Amino acid sequence: MSSESAKSGSPGRLNLPFELQVEPRLNIPAWLGPLVSVVAIVLALLLGAFVLALVGGDPIRAYAHIAGAAFGSLGVFSDTLVKATPLILTGLACSVAFRMKLWNIGAEGQFFMGALGASIVVLAGIVPENAPRVATITAMLVAGVIFGAAWGFVPGWLKARLRVNEIITTLMLNYIAIALVNYFIFGVWSEGGFQMTRTFQKAAWLPRLSDLAEQFPILRGLTTHFGLVFAAIAAVIVWYILYRSLWGYEIRLIGDNARAAEYAGINITRNTVLVMMFSGALAGLGGMSEIAGVVHRLQGSISPGYGFTGIIIAWLAKLNPLVVVPVSVLFGGLILAGREIQPAGVPRLIQGIILFMLIASEVSLRYRLRFVRRR
Amino acid sequence: MDPIIILQAGVATGTILLFATIGEIFAERAGVLNLGLEGMMLIGAMSAFSVTVSTGNGWLGLIVAMIAAGALSLLHGVVTIHFQADQVVSGLALTFLGTGLSLVFGEGLSKAGAIALLPTLTVPVLSSVPILGPILFTKQSVMVYVGYLLVPVAWFYINRTRFGLHLRAVGENPTAADAMGLNVYRLRYTYVFIGGLLAGLAGGTISLAISPGWFSELTTGGMGWIAVGLVIFAQWNPWRAAFGGYAFGALRRTVLDIQGPQTLFGLRNPFFFNPYYGFFLQMLPYAFTIGVLIIGSREALRKRLGSPAALGLPYIRGERGH
Numbered sequence: 001m002s003s004e005s006a007k008s009g010s011p012g013r014l015n016l017p018f019e020l021q022v023e024p025r026l027n028i029p030a031w032l033g034p035l036v037s038v039v040a041i042v043l044a045l046l047l048g049a050f051v052l053a054l055v056g057g058d059p060i061r062a063y064a065h066i067a068g069a070a071f072g073s074l075g076v077f078s079d080t081l082v083k084a085t086p087l088i089l090t091g092l093a094c095s096v097a098f099r100m101k102l103w104n105i106g107a108e109g110q111f112f113m114g115a116l117g118a119s120i121v122v123l124a125g126i127v128p129e130n131a132p133r134v135a136t137i138t139a140m141l142v143a144g145v146i147f148g149a150a151w152g153f154v155p156g157w158l159k160a161r162l163r164v165n166e167i168i169t170t171l172m173l174n175y176i177a178i179a180l181v182n183y184f185i186f187g188v189w190s191e192g193g194f195q196m197t198r199t200f201q202k203a204a205w206l207p208r209l210s211d212l213a214e215q216f217p218i219l220r221g222l223t224t225h226f227g228l229v230f231a232a233i234a235a236v237i238v239w240y241i242l243y244r245s246l247w248g249y250e251i252r253l254i255g256d257n258a259r260a261a262e263y264a265g266i267n268i269t270r271n272t273v274l275v276m277m278f279s280g281a282l283a284g285l286g287g288m289s290e291i292a293g294v295v296h297r298l299q300g301s302i303s304p305g306y307g308f309t310g311i312i313i314a315w316l317a318k319l320n321p322l323v324v325v326p327v328s329v330l331f332g333g334l335i336l337a338g339r340e341i342q343p344a345g346v347p348r349l350i351q352g353i354i355l356f357m358l359i360a361s362e363v364s365l366r367y368r369l370r371f372v373r374r375r
Numbered sequence: 376m377d378p379i380i381i382l383q384a385g386v387a388t389g390t391i392l393l394f395a396t397i398g399e400i401f402a403e404r405a406g407v408l409n410l411g412l413e414g415m416m417l418i419g420a421m422s423a424f425s426v427t428v429s430t431g432n433g434w435l436g437l438i439v440a441m442i443a444a445g446a447l448s449l450l451h452g453v454v455t456i457h458f459q460a461d462q463v464v465s466g467l468a469l470t471f472l473g474t475g476l477s478l479v480f481g482e483g484l485s486k487a488g489a490i491a492l493l494p495t496l497t498v499p500v501l502s503s504v505p506i507l508g509p510i511l512f513t514k515q516s517v518m519v520y521v522g523y524l525l526v527p528v529a530w531f532y533i534n535r536t537r538f539g540l541h542l543r544a545v546g547e548n549p550t551a552a553d554a555m556g557l558n559v560y561r562l563r564y565t566y567v568f569i570g571g572l573l574a575g576l577a578g579g580t581i582s583l584a585i586s587p588g589w590f591s592e593l594t595t596g597g598m599g600w601i602a603v604g605l606v607i608f609a610q611w612n613p614w615r616a617a618f619g620g621y622a623f624g625a626l627r628r629t630v631l632d633i634q635g636p637q638t639l640f641g642l643r644n645p646f647f648f649n650p651y652y653g654f655f656l657q658m659l660p661y662a663f664t665i666g667v668l669i670i671g672s673r674e675a676l677r678k679r680l681g682s683p684a685a686l687g688l689p690y691i692r693g694e695r696g697h
Contacts, residue, residue, distance in 0.1 A: 055479055103463050159604075164665075164672045167463065168412065168604040172661040175597055179657045187651030311467055345478025352471030356454065359465055363458035 002027035018371045023090045025368050031173070032365060037316065040361035044352060044354040062341055069340065070333025078209065078222040082294060084325075084332030084357050086111065088231035089286030090310025091317065091324040092238050097279040099242060099319050100255045104276060106155060106170025107283040108307025109177035110148040114284025115291045117147030119298040124191055129201050136203040140288055141230075144328060148284015149277040151177060156276025160269040166276070176306070178300075183296055196299035225291030232325065234282060239321040251275060283307060304335060305348075312355045376632050376639070382510045385625025387585050390522040391577050392409035392620035395602035398573025400611050401507025402448075404533060405566035406546040406685040409451055410466025411576050415444040415472020417592065419476035419578020421484065424589045428487045437493070440579035441572045447473055450569025452564045459689035470599070474592060485587040493517050498662050499643045516584040518576075522617070522649050527611040542566060547692040559690050574599070597661070604664045608671035611683065619667060627665055630656040 049059030070080045086300040088109040097104035118140035121127050127139045151173060158164040182195075209222035242248035254261040254268055262268055290302050313331055317323035331351075338347030395412050404410045409415075416420045424442035451469050454460045496514040498520075511523075533539040541562060544552040549559045581598075582589055601623065609615035633639070634646045634653055646652050675682075 022613050051476070052478065055482070061691070107468070156668065158665075162669055162672050163666050165607055165677060167602075168600065168607070168668055171597070171600045172604070172664050174660040177656045179654045182657075183651055183654035184655070187649075308471070312471070315464060335486025345475045347475075348471060349479050352468055352473070352475045354449070355468035356472055357466070359460040359468060360454045360458050362460060366459070 012041060018373050019212070019303055021370045021372050022367050023364060023370060028045065028365055034319070036255055036361045036364055037318075037358060040357040041354055043361075044165060044350065044357040047353050047357070048350040050347065051353075054263075057346075058223045062346070065341065066334060066337040069337035071141060073088060074218075076336070080329060080333045080336050081228055082332075083336045084328040085227045085231050085293065085312055086286040086290050086306045087309055087328035087331055087335075088228075088325055089234060089289065090283050090306045090343055091311075091313035091328050092231075092306075092321055093235055093279040093282035093286070093309045093323055094314035095317065095319040096238060096242070096251070096316055097275055098255075100251045100271065100275050101258070102156075102159070102272060102275055102279070103167045103303050104155070104170050104279045106151065106153065106173050106307070107168070107279070107286075107310045107313065108305065109174035110151045110280040110283035110289040111290075111307050112174075112177040112181050113151040113280075113301055114144035114148040114287030115298060116184065116287075117143035117145075117175075117284065118291055119184070119189075123197055123198050123298075127204075129203070133205075134204045134297045137206065137292065139293055140204060140274060141285065144284045144288025145206035145281045146284070147282040148287065151284070152276040152278070152280020153273065156273040159276070160272040176362065181298065185300055189298065191297075197297045204292055205296055208293070213220075223294075225289075225293030227293040230289055231328075234285065235321045235325050238282070242321060254275060255258075283310070301315070304339075309335070309351060312351050315355060376629075376636055379506075379509050380657050381625050381628045381632060382514070383515070384628040385623075386511060386621050387519055389617070389621035389625055390516070390519045390623030390624075391580050391585055391598060392602050392623055393522045393526065393575035393617050394573045394580060395599060395611050396438060396605045396609060396620055398526060398570040398577070398614040399546075399602060399606045400529070400609065400613060400616060401542070401566045401573070402570035403606060403686055404542050404546045404611055405453070405563045405681055406549060406683055406688065406690070407455060407563055407567050407570075408466060408687050409448060409469070409470025409567060409570055410463060410603060411447065411451055411473060411599075412475075412602050413595055413597065414470040415447050415571055415574035416473075416578035416581070416595045416599045417477040418447055418473045419444040419575035420582040420594045421481040421589060422492070422575075424487070424582040424587075425481065425484055425577030427483070427490050427583060430579075431491060433491060433493045434449050435580040436583055437576065442577035444473075444575025444578060445568050445571040447476075448567050448574070449564070451571075452567040455689065456560055456563050456567070457690065460541055462689075481589050481591065485591065487589070489581075490587070492587050495521060505515070516580075518580045518584045519618045526613045526617045527602060533613070543683070545683055549685050553690075553692065559692075563690070577602075601660070604668050607682075608667040608676075610671060610675060621662060623663065623667075627660050631657050 035052075045063065049063065052059040052062055061264040069076055071077055086246060090111060093107045093110065094104060121139045122136070127136045155166045155169040156158070156168055185195050185197060191198045206226040208225045209219045242251065250261065250266045250271060253264065254266060254271060258268060286306065287302070287332040291298055295302060309331055313324055313327050317327045324347045334347055334350065395416060397523040399409060399412060419440035419641070423436040426439045427436035430436070447469060453587045455462045493516055495514050495516050497514055499551050501512040502508045533542060541552070541557050544555065544563045545557060545559050553559050578595070581594055605619040605623070606615055608619050633656060634650070636644055637647050638644055646656060
């Protein structure tokens with residue numbers, strides 16, 4: 001790499017006693033990454049405030065509202081965790097795939113397929129209605145994971161075998177999955193003409209914190225459900241696989257340098273399919289946990305874009321599975337509180353600005369500005 | 376289920392995709408993948424409609440739509456060209472941002488009511504040509520005719536002019552292009568911006584001509600992503616882009632019309648008697664995009680054709696070429 005600046009030849013030099021030089025960083029201090037991310041988020045929130053003010057909103061009140069409505073009390077924090085649960089799983093799904101530079105934009109569809117799989121187990125009577133809770137939940141979990149993985153298998157196989165761009169296929173499969181779910185909730189399982197299935201039997205409900213309210217009164221009314229435990233366990237498993245297992249080493253090597261990985265004898269074709277399936281399985285688990293833990297039936301509005309927010313979360317967490325958890329809690333709060341903010345596009349807007357600031361700020365990790373005294 | 380009507384509507388809807396796809400072809404030929412089409416088209420559709428509602432002038436709306444989407448594309452340009460950020464992630468960010476911005480600024484716009492649309496034209500002599508006349512030249516929006524012009528112009532520009540040669544050089548081998556004395560950064564900005572302008576034009580064409588109005592995210596309904604897929608099917612060639620776009624448009628119309636009649640080819644029409652089967656019809660355009668992508672990818676593999684060699688890679692001056 002030459003020491004010449006990346007943006008050489010900038011016109012209009014000022015006649016200052018020093019000049020600014022852009023030069024590549026040779027080593028990145030450990031504190032710089034997190035600092036840059038925090039600065040990027042703060043700048044993004046300021047920009048978001050500016051846009052809010054532009055359309056006649058009150059940004060300070062909006063942000064105060066978000067903070068209060070998401071983290072202000074035990075009750076709302078519990079609701080925030082409910083929103084964070086699917087986000088952790090979709091965030092993990094994206095992290096795994098992105099780590100191998102596989103652009104799975106289809107977590108949304110895989111989420112819906114997971115929900116569909118779990119519903120089939122209950123509504124098609126695969127598990128009898130009087131089956132114990134553990135058996136019912138386990139069957140739903142397995143079905144959700146399988147359906148999600150199958151929905152990841154299709155683009156993975158197409159990519160591995162036919163070199164079909166996975167960005168487009170995963171995206172198109174989102175639309176197809178949602179239409180398929182709509183077919184079931186409008187047609188096959190419609191309950192009294194409404195666009196939803198019947199409520200599942202109690203054995204298909206994930207336990208909630210409020211179920212323990214008799215022993216611990218403080219938990220009364222808290223909606224946080226067992227899916228959060230699934231998500232946390234998944235985060236640890238994904239972290240272990242990525243950073244402590246041979247498979248994870250292969251995934252990371254392919255992501256960093258596919259050609260080198262190929263020379264090292266790593267089977268890229270097989271890993272492409274497997275990683276897409278793994279990614280889909282995580283998102284599918286998210287869908288299962290959402291219907292078993294929150295709505296207790298299959299309906300159309302189970303996701304305000306969890307699969308897409310997962311992309312931002314993965315990037316914000318620098319694809320680190322353990323960091324995905326706290327980042328998801330923050331975004332869960334944003335989504336929870338954002339529902340009441342008008343105009344309706346604000347949370348999406350803020351997410352977009354955050355992602356933009358984040359990737360733009362990464363340049364400061366690679367280069368630094370230096371003042372050079374002019375001779 | 377009149378084939379003439381289906382093809383006529385197909386050409387109209389296909390025009391939207393044609394603009395977006397050709398815009399993306401320009402950007403990708405210069406080496407910059409811009410996945411933000413959906414966001415830029417939404418911004419275009421929203422601002423075109425909004426400006427037309429308040430001024431009554433659709434042409435002004437169209438210009439504002441192009442500028443707004445072009446401005447967004449420059450954001451992608453700065454982040455990917457100068458800051459060397461990942462083009463995939465930046466494009467996704469652009470989609471989020473464009474969608475968010477258009478929802479925020481388009482709030483309440485869906486209740487704005489009817490507006491004066493862009494005019495439709497019937498070409499005097501050509502419209503009387505059998506079959507092609509009614510499909511291509513009868514009562515089509517003026518934007519459809521702009522599309523007819525854009526395809527050969529874009530093809531000629533890319534393949535037969537000096538500027539087109541420079542464009543391809545920057546996307547295939549930026550290091551060599553730089554050595555030839557071309558300004559790689561400036562050219563990449565230019566073509567990313569042109570891609571943005573055309574995406575804005577596509578958005579404005581939706582809300583002012585083909586399916587008028589503002590229906591928040593449903594205005595585009597994933598057409599930006601379909602256009603990204605069509606670029607691969609088109610193998611970065613405007614003619615194939617036009618073919619793919621029109622075929623897709625015709626399919627979309629077929630899906631709508633097939634649910635109408637009670638009988639289909641003399642048989643009981645299942646889509647009429649069970650409207651829920653319509654959800655499977657809804658999947659078809661997306662399945663079609665995947666199919667088209669498979670065809671494009673297979674062909675590219677067989678002919679050893681590929682995307683522009685430097686597509687997706689940032690150019691860093693002074694670093695060894697890829």
